[in-house]
Amino acid sequence: MNSFRAFRIHHDDAGHRAGIENMTPDALSPGEVLIKVAYSSVNYKDALAGTGKGRILRSYPLNGGIDVAGRVVASTDPAFREGDAVLCTGSGLSETRDGGYGEYARLDARWTIPLPAALSLRESMIIGTAGFTAALALLRMQDNRQTPALGPIAVTGASGGVGQLAIDIFSRAGYEVHAISGKAEHFDALRALGARECVDRHQLAFSGKPMDSARFGGALDNVGGAMLGGLLPLISPYGNVAICGNAGGIAFDSTVMPFIIRGASLLGIASAGTARDLRDSVWQHLASDWKPRHLERIVTLEAGLDELPGVFARMLAGESFGRTLVRIDSTV
Template sequence: MFKAILINKDEKGYRADLAELDETDLPAGEVLVKVLYSTLNYKDGLAITGKGPVVRAFPMVPGIDFAGEVLDSSSPDYQPGDQVILNGWGVGEGYWGGLAQKARVKAEWLIPLPKGLTPKQTLAIGTAGYTAMLCVMALQQHGLQPSAGEVLVTGAAGGVGSFATMLMSKLGFTVVASSGRPEESAYLHQLGASEVIERASLSTPGKPLAKERWAAVIDSVGSHTLANACAAVKSNGAVAACGLAQGMDFPTTVAPFILRGITLYGINSVTVDKAKRISAWEQLSQLCDFTIVNAIAHEISLAEAIPLAADLIAGKIRGRLIVDVNR
């Protein structure tokens, strides 16, 4: 038997509970993993609270990522004792995920634990840090250099935003952090932000074009925030969009794209090919300063993930929540 968060939807309603499960309850897959750490991400918060249509089958174990040790494998790629991580692939949505003490998954969804990182360090970075790294890689591919000017990071006090701020600063860029929590200004400066601006300056309807300011943007917010960010990007600049905390809508025009030639990169962290995943994690292992990461990430127990999911959706959580599933 093992513990897991289990989401059900039936005549009793929608609910998430801490449950005792058996290995026979687990879905099919080539690799059985003893989960050591998972995290509580925005998508997990939506799943646990039922605030968004994330869960596609019931019952469901949430948790879009995990790090652990292989217990059993029918795949030649993994042997018992191997340490592995998983991000995305629909786990926690259509397939049982990592907020449990055991998981059984497809071998192709796993990658080896990055060299130089422990399971806990890897999940301190987690899907949020990995997604931020994919955003950074898109801007690097675009050819962005620190000399181009300021980079805007929206939702900067959240998980993705915190890592985006740290990573871009570490790479020598001048980062301007946007947040609706002015009390987090000291924290954002600690991550490397040169300036912190109020979220309200971006989150309401704006003009199709604004004064050019940003060389690039990493956005995890969407809606008016993304539209206003695009409107102020410099000619031939770029935006990496990876989230929808404000909304799925994108109320803008083609003006920034056809008059300034900006590029919008959509960042999907769920189904990235293995080689790119490994490359992202290699860069994370080199760039992450764990004196800073430890300020971003906070550890909680499996049971605590359920009540804290509502706080996460409400924007009350700073940085990352690591879940030690074995306490």
């Protein structure tokens, strides 16, 4: 096979550097399933890794991209045949093995998901890690007895990719969603995705009390820090707060009161290392009863490999909105 293009990340004695390189399949990380890539996406981790602003990669060099979808061109695992449509999110991509920012990728069969029939390759990458994270949060919350009857779900960081997909997914599943965002100019767009109410985080005043009047049945928190500490006293009895981000900081102040008086639960959502049986369950939901209804609203930018540095810069500057799809070979 001839060489192909990939966005490759290095870090050595000369420092960080990343950009388009030519490589051959033999240079890819080991794995049983070689695919021709159709799409990837851009997540905050991708921007950190691609710019060197965060030490996401555990070894170098690697191709960036924690999401990938495409068609099998060769496989040593009998579960996958040439032409099969597949996807993979997290699972070491762009961390311990080459990711999706290349015209080809080699995947570990243990983490390769057959594309559900009700999803296209394009749709699967608009969803990507962001939507998978939101749906995994819902799955874990419902496993812990979250129901719409407990009250509305607060979604923080609502204008980001996880936030927008969470609004769509939770509302599709029958929950009333209250979107919390510092970008009031996007409130109309968030309502169009299914948010019943939009709350400006700049005007959201927490009392600082260990307990306050219950306002939310549960929450999906992308922010952490003071936001998480402020939300906990507002959760209804036996509600769940799923935490999946730390844009507001990794530490938060709280007390035991929401947990021992109201029975609230704090659930950690670690999507990158999710067990295979949970992955299969989440993707089946995403292709059926939880499938987002507004994917084309949520994807606000399509970019090629050459455009990635500019995309990363805008994301880290807080200028992105919704999801960015990376178009590598849409004819696959």
